[in-house]
Every structure is written in C-alpha cells, then in structure tokens.
Amino acid sequence: MRLILLGPPGAGKGTQATRLVEKYGIPQLSTGDMLRAAVTAATPIGLKAKAVMESGALVSDDIVVGIIDERLDQPDAKKGFILDGFPRTVAQAEALDVLLARKGLKLDAAIELKVNAEKLVSRIVNRAVEAKAAGRPVRKDDDPEVFKTRLAAYFRDTAAVTPHYAAKGALHEVDGMAPIAEVAAAIDAALAKVK
Ligand code: AMP
Numbered sequence: 001m002r003l004i005l006l007g008p009p010g011a012g013k014g015t016q017a018t019r020l021v022e023k024y025g026i027p028q029l030s031t032g033d034m035l036r037a038a039v040t041a042a043t044p045i046g047l048k049a050k051a052v053m054e055s056g057a058l059v060s061d062d063i064v065v066g067i068i069d070e071r072l073d074q075p076d077a078k079k080g081f082i083l084d085g086f087p088r089t090v091a092q093a094e095a096l097d098v099l100l101a102r103k104g105l106k107l108d109a110a111i112e113l114k115v116n117a118e119k120l121v122s123r124i125v126n127r128a129v130e131a132k133a134a135g136r137p138v139r140k141d142d143d144p145e146v147f148k149t150r151l152a153a154y155f156r157d158t159a160a161v162t163p164h165y166a167a168k169g170a171l172h173e174v175d176g177m178a179p180i181a182e183v184a185a186a187i188d189a190a191l192a193k194v195k
Contacts, residue, residue, distance in 0.1 A: 001026060001080040001191070002105060004087070006162055007113030008154040009147065010124045011176040012183060016113070017084045019184055026080035029071055031064045031088075054140050056149030058088060058157060065095040072103060080108075089157045093164045109194045110165035111187055113176030117151060 001024045005013040017028040035053060038046030045067070049059045068086055071077065087093040100107060124147045131138045141150060165171040172190035174183055 001082075001194075002100075002108050003081070003191075004083045004107065004110040004165070005113070006110055006158070006165075007176050008115055008117070008120060008158070009141075009150045010120050010127075011113040011115045012180065013084050013113060015180060016111075016183060016187060017082050020082050020187070024080060024082075026082060027076050028082045028084050029068065029077065029086070030084040031059075031067060031086040032084075034067050034071065035059060035064075054146070056141050056146040056153065058153055061089055061091045061095065064088070065092060065099070068096070069099050072099070072105070087161055088154075090160050090164055093161050107168075107170060109172055109191060110162070110170050111172045111174055111190060112162050112165075113183065114173055115176045117155070119177060120151065121148065 003020065005017055007013050014028075014030070017030070020026075021028050035046070035049050039050045039053065040046070045063055049063065052059050064086055068083070072081065083096075087096050121144070124142060125144045128138045128142050128144060128147075131142075140146065162171055172187075174186040174190065176183060178186070
C-alpha cells in the first residue's frame with residue numbers, strides 16, 4: 001500500500017499514520033520527523049533547515065525531495081509507505097510523480113484530512129497549554145503564533161496539492177475534525193475501495 005496523507009498541521013495525520021503503520025506493516029515517512037532528526041544531528045541539511053522550521057516556513061523543495069528520494073530506496077519502504085507531510089507544494093507533488101515513475105512505483109491513494117482552520121488553531125493552543133502544564137516539552141513550531149504561520153503556509157502552498165491528486169482520481173476526502181476512531185473508520189472505508 002502506497003499512501004499520501006494530506007491535511008494541515010495539527011489535523012491528526014501523525015495519529016492516523018501510526019495506526020496505518022501497524023495495520024499495513026509499512027513505514028510512515030514524515031519529512032517533518034526526518035528534518036527534525038537532521039536538525040538534532042546537526043547534519044548539513046539540518047543546519048540549513050533549522051531556522052526555516054522554527055519560523056514555520058517551508059524548507060526548500062530540493063531538500064525534501066532529495067530526502068524522500070533516498071528514503072524510498074530503503075528496504076523497509078519496498079512493501080509500501082505512508083507519506084506524511086510530503087508533498088507540501090505542487091512542485092513537490094510533480095517531483096514525486098517523476099521519482100515514483102523512475103522507481104517503477106504506483107501510488108494507491110492520497111487521503112486528505114479536511115479541517116476547520118479556526119477549530120484547528122484552538123486545538124493546537126490547547127495541546128501546547130496541556131503539554132506545558134504537564135511539564136512536557138512544546139515543539140517550538142507548535143507555539144500558537146508559529147502554528148498560525150504554518151497553517152498559512154498550508155493554505156498558501158499545500159492546499160493546491162489536493163487537486164493534483166483529485167485529477168488523477170486518487171484523492172479521498174475524510175472529515176479530520178471527527179473523533180479519532182471515526183476518522184480511522186473513514187480512512188479504512190476509503191482504502192477498502194482501493195485494494
Ligand atoms: P511537520 O512536522 O510535518 O509539521 O513539519 C515541520 C516543519 O518541517 C514544517 O513547518 C516545515 O518547516 C518543514 N517541513 C516538513 N515537511 C516539509 C515539506 N514537505 N516541504 C517543506 N518543508 C517541510
């Protein structure tokens with residue numbers, strides 16, 4: 001199963017990806033996680049990406065496409081994968097088409113978690129408040145102001161990615177504001193039609 005999870009930050013892509021990883025035994029490929037690991041390890045990519053990520057803006061297409069290109073060649077991705085947080089621009093989606101074709105791979109589905117932007121901001125603000133109260137670290141980019149920048153980047157750059165997959169007949173829309181179990185059931189129903 002080769003999937004793309006689309007939707008703004010905070011929509012629950014990570015939560016659903018974790019469940020799909022178990023269900024299908026395929027890895028979750030999150031460019032955000034990979035970039036954070038690169039920042040922590042202070043690799044050349046991490047050093048370039050750090051400030052951009054902290055501001056809530058997008059890292060350059062070349063960097064993330066390069067990361068995904070290499071990651072798809074790892075043995076654990078041979079059975080399939082879930083792309084989470086990628087592609088985030090139409091240029092990334094087009095680059096992904098090219099590299100999947102080059103690798104002889106076909107995408108099964110793109111699932112979009114649709115959300116209400118205002119409710120999403122309050123969800124993230126609560127998440128940050130709860131994490132702080134519990135003494136857990138809050139991601140710098142989950143700070144409410146930075147989060148708003150990330151959300152704006154989503155609607156400016158990434159919202160245009162969904163029509164790319166709709167045009168291929170691969171897009172499945174799911175209500176991302178529903179309770180987690182309902183979102184999961186809706187995703188399963190969509191995927192049941194695919195395979
Ligand atoms: P995420 O964990 O997916 O919300 O990503 C955190 C941050 O990493 C984003 O705000 C961007 O700065 C960067 N990032 C992750 N994925 C991408 C991508 N596909 N294209 C550009 N920047 C990305």
